[in-house]
Amino acid sequence: MKSSILVLPVLLLGAVLLSLMIGQVVLSPLQLWTGLWSGTGPGALTLRVLRGPATFTAAGAGAVLGAAGTIFQILLRNPLAAPDVMGFMSGAGLAVVAGVAFGISLPLPLLSAAGGLTAAVAVALLSVRRGAVMQSSLTLILVGIGVSFLASAASSFLITRMPPQEAADAQRWLVGSLAARSWQHAAQVCGLGALLLLVLALQVRALKVLELGDELAAGLGLRPGRARNGLIGTGVLLAAAGVAVAGPVPFVAMMAGPLGMRIAKVTAPGARLCAAAMTGAVVTILADVVARSIVPGVQLPVGVMTGIMGAPYLLWLLSKEAEAGEL
Amino acid sequence: MKLHLGLLMVLAVAAALTVFVGVRAAGLADVSNALLAFDAADPAQVVIRSVRLPRLVAGLIAGAGLGMAGTVMQAVTRNPLADPGLLGVNAGAAFAVVVGALVTGYSDGGMIAVLTFPGAAMAAIAVFLLGGARHGTAGPVRLTLAGVALNALLLSLISAIILTRSDVLDAFRFWATGSLSQANARPLGLMSVSLVLGGGIAFLAAPRLEALALGSALARGLGSRPGRVQMTALAAITLMTGSAVAVAGPVAFLGLIVPPLSRRLAGHVLRRELLVSAMLGAAILLLADTAGRLTMPPGEIRVGIMTALIGAPAFILMVRRLKPGAFA
Amino acid sequence: MTHTGLATDRLSLAYGDRIVIRDLTLQVPERRVTSILGPNGCGKSTLLKALARLIVPTGGEVKLSGKTLGAIDTRALARQLAILPQSPRAPDGITVADLVRRGRTPWRGFLAPWSEDDGRICAQALEQVGLQEMVDRPIDELSGGQRQRAWIALVLAQDTRYLLLDEPTTWLDLAHQLEVLSLLRQCNRDHGTTVVAVLHDLNLAARFSDHLILLGADGLVASGAPDEVVTEDRLRQAFGLDALVVPDPVTGRPLVVPR
Numbered sequence: 001m002k003s004s005i006l007v008l009p010v011l012l013l014g015a016v017l018l019s020l021m022i023g024q025v026v027l028s029p030l031q032l033w034t035g036l037w038s039g040t041g042p043g044a045l046t047l048r049v050l051r052g053p054a055t056f057t058a059a060g061a062g063a064v065l066g067a068a069g070t071i072f073q074i075l076l077r078n079p080l081a082a083p084d085v086m087g088f089m090s091g092a093g094l095a096v097v098a099g100v101a102f103g104i105s106l107p108l109p110l111l112s113a114a115g116g117l118t119a120a121v122a123v124a125l126l127s128v129r130r131g132a133v134m135q136s137s138l139t140l141i142l143v144g145i146g147v148s149f150l151a152s153a154a155s156s157f158l159i160t161r162m163p164p165q166e167a168a169d170a171q172r173w174l175v176g177s178l179a180a181r182s183w184q185h186a187a188q189v190c191g192l193g194a195l196l197l198l199v200l201a202l203q204v205r206a207l208k209v210l211e212l213g214d215e216l217a218a219g220l221g222l223r224p225g226r227a228r229n230g231l232i233g234t235g236v237l238l239a240a241a242g243v244a245v246a247g248p249v250p251f252v253a254m255m256a257g258p259l260g261m262r263i264a265k266v267t268a269p270g271a272r273l274c275a276a277a278m279t280g281a282v283v284t285i286l287a288d289v290v291a292r293s294i295v296p297g298v299q300l301p302v303g304v305m306t307g308i309m310g311a312p313y314l315l316w317l318l319s320k321e322a323e324a325g326e327l
Numbered sequence: 328m329k330l331h332l333g334l335l336m337v338l339a340v341a342a343a344l345t346v347f348v349g350v351r352a353a354g355l356a357d358v359s360n361a362l363l364a365f366d367a368a369d370p371a372q373v374v375i376r377s378v379r380l381p382r383l384v385a386g387l388i389a390g391a392g393l394g395m396a397g398t399v400m401q402a403v404t405r406n407p408l409a410d411p412g413l414l415g416v417n418a419g420a421a422f423a424v425v426v427g428a429l430v431t432g433y434s435d436g437g438m439i440a441v442l443t444f445p446g447a448a449m450a451a452i453a454v455f456l457l458g459g460a461r462h463g464t465a466g467p468v469r470l471t472l473a474g475v476a477l478n479a480l481l482l483s484l485i486s487a488i489i490l491t492r493s494d495v496l497d498a499f500r501f502w503a504t505g506s507l508s509q510a511n512a513r514p515l516g517l518m519s520v521s522l523v524l525g526g527g528i529a530f531l532a533a534p535r536l537e538a539l540a541l542g543s544a545l546a547r548g549l550g551s552r553p554g555r556v557q558m559t560a561l562a563a564i565t566l567m568t569g570s571a572v573a574v575a576g577p578v579a580f581l582g583l584i585v586p587p588l589s590r591r592l593a594g595h596v597l598r599r600e601l602l603v604s605a606m607l608g609a610a611i612l613l614l615a616d617t618a619g620r621l622t623m624p625p626g627e628i629r630v631g632i633m634t635a636l637i638g639a640p641a642f643i644l645m646v647r648r649l650k651p652g653a654f655a
Numbered sequence: 656m657t658h659t660g661l662a663t664d665r666l667s668l669a670y671g672d673r674i675v676i677r678d679l680t681l682q683v684p685e686r687r688v689t690s691i692l693g694p695n696g697c698g699k700s701t702l703l704k705a706l707a708r709l710i711v712p713t714g715g716e717v718k719l720s721g722k723t724l725g726a727i728d729t730r731a732l733a734r735q736l737a738i739l740p741q742s743p744r745a746p747d748g749i750t751v752a753d754l755v756r757r758g759r760t761p762w763r764g765f766l767a768p769w770s771e772d773d774g775r776i777c778a779q780a781l782e783q784v785g786l787q788e789m790v791d792r793p794i795d796e797l798s799g800g801q802r803q804r805a806w807i808a809l810v811l812a813q814d815t816r817y818l819l820l821d822e823p824t825t826w827l828d829l830a831h832q833l834e835v836l837s838l839l840r841q842c843n844r845d846h847g848t849t850v851v852a853v854l855h856d857l858n859l860a861a862r863f864s865d866h867l868i869l870l871g872a873d874g875l876v877a878s879g880a881p882d883e884v885v886t887e888d889r890l891r892q893a894f895g896l897d898a899l900v901v902p903d904p905v906t907g908r909p910l911v912v913p914r
Contacts, residue, residue, distance in 0.1 A: 222729070
């Protein structure tokens with residue numbers, strides 16, 4: 001199997017270009033180019049104010065979510081294990097909504113990180129079953145689904161208490177939305193994302209060894225518990241960085257890893273993480289393009305589109321796993 | 328008998344709370360007048376007659392319907408995580424209604440009444456096929472995950488439609504997440520008939536459904552035809568879920584929490600379980616609704632949120648109780 | 656008590672609430688092949704894991720060169736002692752080369768790049784197990800015997816003086832079992848590696864080992880050279896097995912023939 005990781009940067013570039021071109025007004029690449037350099041005309045406005053920030057926010061959020069999902073998929077050896085399925089993102093979303101509802105003026109990334117980590121700890125604790133030496137990854141996933149239900153319900157509960165306009169905004173955000181993103185959002189998610197991806201890069205070697213199972217990892221001189229906690233922490237924070245700017249966009253984290261692995265034909269954890277980050281960015285950008293252009297005059301939240309794309313993928317995955325006898 | 332009397336008492340209390348408690352608490356005189364000697368000039372009576380009584384009826388229909396539908400689903404699939412809400416049957420009914428309204432431009436009760444049933448039926452069939460029921464491999468985990476996926480898909484589609492066409496679909500905004508607040512605009516009479524029909528089918532077919540729960544080979548040995556019984560179960564689930572969704576929207580989790588409780592109260596006899604589920608489901612839904620109204624007056628928490636707040640921890644509890652074999 | 660090599664001192668081990676080894680004191684002979692034998696559930700694997708510090712003793716200690724195992728730095732230990740657990744699961748799609756490279760983990764610094772030494776040692780390990788032609792093949796495409804050899808190459812690449820293996824021959828057919836055990840013998844002969852393996856098959860263990868540790872339901876039954884350990888009395892004591900022990904016509908080692 002020859003790796004073809006170069007396909008992804010090309011796809012990513014294409015997606016960014018598409019996202020900058022398509023919208024209420026369709027621009028040609030030439031118009032964008034002149035806009036970029038001259039600073040005037042429709043190209044400039046679109047680039048700088050309208051589509052530029054949203055596109056780069058989408059790319060950043062998609063990348064962090066894709067990488068986060070792949071960490072859990074590798075650690076739990078299950079394609080269903082992703083922060084969106086397992087409730088970490090709903091937890092992060094709940095914390096942000098709670099912050100708005102109770103007027104806690106902390107930065108959003110901090111709130112969403114706190115929420116995501118709390119959800120992760122809750123899932124881990126609630127999955128411990130007496131008598132079981134190690135909890136099965138499916139228990140973790142199902143408990144995660146339950147935590148996700150709970151966090152979503154609590155978010156809806158809090159939203160009901162808000163004034164109508166705020167409530168409508170929060171509702172939209174909870175679906176996963178890139179509407180009205182500014183360069184600040186883009187810079188925030190890209191900056192935090194780059195930092196966390198750097199931390200992750202330092203952990204890749206540990207991940208490679210953990211992938212062989214805890215006992216072998218320990219035999220190779222790793223402390224499996226500590227290494228795993230570190231990776232989980234990085235994964236949750238990555239997901240939280242995405243949630244802070246785009247809301248709990250569903251299914252990107254789950255889809256990006258396996259999809260990227262297929263497109264780039266890679267298997268090693270480091271390459272898988274890279275591929276997942278780029279695929280996450282591509283998927284999110286394209287979902288946003290479709291979401292804002294499928295119905296004229298209406299901007300759908302990006303999360304609606306990823307939901308529509310992701311659910312069939314999940315079903316396909318189930319049917320495939322059932323055939324392989326893994327479920 | 329004692330059990331049933333006790334449950335009836337609980338249900339009566341829940342019903343009374345629904346009627347008496349609210350932004351303006353009603354007196355006994357208001358209620359009896361509203362029922363017996365209605366005076367359209369008295370605002371208290373108007374509230375009772377046009378808001379709280381429909382709400383009560385809707386709560387009874389939805390609670391009983393979802394409780395019984397959950398019981399039938401759990402009995403037939405032997406899956407403690409089966410619930411019409413979690414498995415996407417509710418969402419299927421709601422989706423059909425929203426699409427219907429989008430296409431025709433009508434959003435009245437008749438529309439809802441016509442479309443919930445095919446929607447519920449199609450979603451139920453879809454989730455059982457996707458969950459591997461056809462090959463007899465519908466383990467709890469697989470079925471649940473298939474349901475989660477179907478549910479996510481349908482809910483995304485519903486919100487996509489609602490967000491694009493707010494003009495036509497304003498009527499569904501609250502209904503689409505499960506609420507009793509617009510009960511007076513729902514086809515209550517028709518739905519109580521269909522609920523009774525669905526409940527009746529389930530009640531009559533109960534012995535054969537129990538045989539089916541033993542596995543299709545054993546069921547055949549006991550002289551029933553699994554295919555036909557499955558169709559009967561599907562019809563009952565569709566009628567009961569469809570009625571519930573028509574009046575209250577896709578309320579989740581009720582069908583998850585009621586069956587284990589009723590099994591504990593009634594034992595493993597499906598007919599008794601169904602009866603208990605109906606009463607328990609209605610009581611829980613009404614109480615949850617009242618609690619949602621009392622939490623932050625004058626606003627209210629939609630009953631779908633209330634049931635999710637109770638139901639999500641229950642879901643986690645049930646996952647923890649799954650036997651290790653359920654994952655294999 | 657000697658202060659060299661791998662030894663246990665009044666070691667007690669528990670699996671959950673159940674105590675499986677109590678007060679076990681033994682010495683693993685240096686530069687020899689040792690097999691741990693015993694009936695199911697007697698704590699063979701538990702003992703092996705304790706020797707590799709994968710589980711913490713409930714009492715007593717494991718010593719390596721006179722030092723308590725728990726006091727040795729994790730990475731330093733991994734440079735001296737490698738363990739291959741029972742039926743490890745390979746990541747999807749991983750190639751033989753990728754798998755074996757991961758055996759170098761304890762020798763690489765935090766940010767140190769892949770060195771020439773690392774490459775040479777991996778190549779050597781692959782050659783030793785005879786997989787040098789298959790480095791780019793995904794593990795899933797190999798046969799059972801080849802797959803096990805790839806895993807052994809991983810622990811060989813770890814380049815340690817001690818090599819511990821938990822049932823390395825499970826799931827293999829007889830020919831592949833012989834192949835794997837000959838490989839271990841060869842490592843011992845060529846590099847003086849101390850090999851400790853948990854084995855199921857008494858005859859293969861007697862044939863390939865210099866030293867046997869026989870455990871019964873109540874702890875250690877015997878340890879020593881194969882002809883001292885594999886006797887009719889001790890088999891009855893450890894397994895409750897009524898068997899005849901005759902010399903193996905090929906090697907002269909004891910051969911167990913159940914009655």
